[in-house]
Amino acid sequence: MDRIRIVGGEKLNGTIPISGAKNAALPLMIASLLTDETLELHNVPRLADVSLLLRILSNHGVDHAIAGKRPGQTAETGQSIRLKAATIIDTTAPYELVAKMRASFWVVGPLVARMGEARVSLPGGCAIGTRPVDLLLMALERLGATVEIDGGYAVARAPGGLKGADIVFPKVTVGGTHTALMAAVLARGTSVIENAAREPEVVDLAECLVKMGARITGAGTSRIVVEGVPRLSGASHRVLPDRIETGTYAMAVAMTGGDVMLEGARPELLQSALDVLVEAGAEVSATNEGVRIARNGAGIAPVDVTTEPFPGFPTDLQAQLMALMTRARGTARIRETIFENRFMHVQELARLGARIRLDGDVAYVDGVERLKGAPVMATDLRASVSLVIAALAAEGETVVNRVYHLDRGFEALETKLARCGAIIERLSG
Ligand SMILES: CC(=O)N[C@H]1[C@@H](OP(=O)(O)OP(=O)(O)OC[C@H]2O[C@@H](n3ccc(=O)[nH]c3=O)[C@H](O)[C@@H]2O)O[C@H](CO)[C@@H](O)[C@@H]1O
Numbered sequence: 001m002d003r004i005r006i007v008g009g010e011k012l013n014g015t016i017p018i019s020g021a022k023n024a025a026l027p028l029m030i031a032s033l034l035t036d037e038t039l040e041l042h043n044v045p046r047l048a049d050v051s052l053l054l055r056i057l058s059n060h061g062v063d064h065a066i067a068g069k070r071p072g073q074t075a076e077t078g079q080s081i082r083l084k085a086a087t088i089i090d091t092t093a094p095y096e097l098v099a100k101m102r103a104s105f106w107v108v109g110p111l112v113a114r115m116g117e118a119r120v121s122l123p124g125g126c127a128i129g130t131r132p133v134d135l136l137l138m139a140l141e142r143l144g145a146t147v148e149i150d151g152g153y154a155v156a157r158a159p160g161g162l163k164g165a166d167i168v169f170p171k172v173t174v175g176g177t178h179t180a181l182m183a184a185v186l187a188r189g190t191s192v193i194e195n196a197a198r199e200p201e202v203v204d205l206a207e208c209l210v211k212m213g214a215r216i217t218g219a220g221t222s223r224i225v226v227e228g229v230p231r232l233s234g235a236s237h238r239v240l241p242d243r244i245e246t247g248t249y250a251m252a253v254a255m256t257g258g259d260v261m262l263e264g265a266r267p268e269l270l271q272s273a274l275d276v277l278v279e280a281g282a283e284v285s286a287t288n289e290g291v292r293i294a295r296n297g298a299g300i301a302p303v304d305v306t307t308e309p310f311p312g313f314p315t316d317l318q319a320q321l322m323a324l325m326t327r328a329r330g331t332a333r334i335r336e337t338i339f340e341n342r343f344m345h346v347q348e349l350a351r352l353g354a355r356i357r358l359d360g361d362v363a364y365v366d367g368v369e370r371l372k373g374a375p376v377m378a379t380d381l382r383a384s385v386s387l388v389i390a391a392l393a394a395e396g397e398t399v400v401n402r403v404y405h406l407d408r409g410f411e412a413l414e415t416k417l418a419r420c421g422a423i424i425e426r427l428s429g
C-alpha cells in the first residue's frame with residue numbers, strides 16, 4: 001500500500017494548478033445515463049473515484065473514451081471523457097461497487113427516470129457519519145416511484161414514468177438535490193425542489209443538464225424549478241474548478257507560510273473559507289489567474305468557525321482548518337454541524353503534537369508552538385489531507401499511511417506540493 005513521506009518545515013512558493021472538482025465530475029458523469037447520445041466532459045480530475053465510477057457506469061452499459069494526454073499537458077491537468085449510454089444493459093448497481101463510494105448511489109435517479117426501474121445497493125458505511133439515503137428515496141417517491149429496500153438494495157420502480165411534483169427537503173442535502181434534479185428532468189410535468197442545496201456542484205450539474213436540453217431554473221438558490229422533457233441529448237461541458245482542493249492548498253500555504261498562486265481557482269466558490277483564512281492571518285487576493293494566497297511573518301490567529309451548507313464554511317474543509325489551527329496563537333473553536341462523526345482526524349493530529357479537546361460537535365484547538373513528525377493514518381479523504389497539512393509544518397519526518405484515501409480526491413497531490421518546495425514523496429508498495 002502506498003504511503004506519503006513528508007519532511008516538514010519548508011515554505012510553499014510557486015503555482016498550483018487547481019483541478020476539476022471531484023464532487024461535480026461524479027454527478028456529471030452519472031448524468032450520462034439520462035441520454036443515448038454522447039456526453040463529453042472536460043477537465044475531469046484523474047482520481048480513483050472517477051475510475052471507480054467509470055466501472056460502475058460500464059456495468060450499466062455506458063461506453064467511455066478518455067482523451068489521450070495532449071502535448072504540453074502535465075500529470076495534473078485533468079482529462080476529457082466521452083460517455084455514451086446508447087442502451088442501458090443493466091439497471092442494478094451492485095454492492096461490491098457502490099459500497100466503495102457513496103456518490104455512486106446517485107445513479108438511482110437517472111436509471112429510474114430513463115428505464116422506469118433501478119436496483120442500487122445501499123452505500124457503504126463511511127467514516128464520517130451514518131449518511132442515510134432516506135431523503136434521496138423520498139424525492140423519488142414524491143416523483144411517483146415506489147421504493148422498497150430488498151436484500152440491502154434500494155429498489156425504485158416507476159413503470160409508467162415519473163411525474164413532476166413538489167419536493168421539500170427537511171434538511172439541505174447535496175446528494176438529494178442531485179438525485180431530485182436528475183430524476184425530475186425526464187418526469188412528466190413540473191417539479192419544484194424546495195430547500196435545495198445551493199452548492200456550486202449542483203449549479204454545475206444543472207448547467208450541464210440544461211445544455212442537454214433540460215429545462216431548469218433557480219439552480220444556486222433554495223428553490224429549483226424543473227419542467228420535465230421527454231428526452232435529453234448529448235452535450236459538452238467543462239467541470240468547474242475544485243473549491244475544496246483550492247481551500248486545502250490555501251490552508252497549506254497559510255500553515256507553512258510562503259506565497260502561492262492557485263491557478264484557475266474561482267474565489268466566489270469558497271468565499272467563506274477565504275474570509276476565515278484572512279481572519280487567521282493569511283493574505284488572499286483574487287486575480288485573473290486565480291487566487292493568490294500568502295502568509296509572510298504574521299502568525300496564525302485562532303478562529304471560531306461552524307460548518308454549514310453552501311455558502312457557509314464547508315464541512316469538506318473542516319479537517320484542513322483544524323490542522324491549520326493546531327499552530328494558532330490561542331484557542332480556536334470549530335463546530336461540525338453536517339456530519340456527526342467527522343472528527344476522526346483529531347487523534348491522528350494529536351500524534352503530531354496537536355492539542356485538541358472534543359465536546360460534542362465542537363472541537364477546541366489549543367495552538368502549539370511546534371508539531372513533530374510521526375507515522376499517521378487517516379480514515380477518510382479530507383482527514384488524510386489535514387495530516388499532510390500538519391506534516392508540512394511539523395519538525396522532521398511524517399509518513400501518512402492509507403494514501404488511497406488521498407487518491408480518491410486529490411489529483412497529483414505530491415507533485416503539486418513538491419513543485420512549490422515541499423519535501424514530499426510517495427513511497428510505493
Ligand atoms: C460526492 C459529494 O459530493 N460528496 C459531498 C456531499 O455528500 P452528500 O451528498 O452525501 O451529503 P449531503 O449533503 O446529502 O448530507 C448532508 C446531511 O444530510 C444528511 N442526509 C443526507 C441524505 C439523506 O437522505 N438523509 C440525510 O439525513 C447527511 O447525513 C448529512 O448530515 O455533500 C457533503 C456536504 O456538503 C460533502 O461533505 C460531500 O463531500
Ligand SMILES: C=C(OP(=O)(O)O)C(=O)O
Pocket residue numbers: 023101102103126128316381382409
Ligand atoms: C466526503 C466526501 O466524499 P464522499 O461524499 O464521496 O464520501 C468528500 O469529498 O469530502
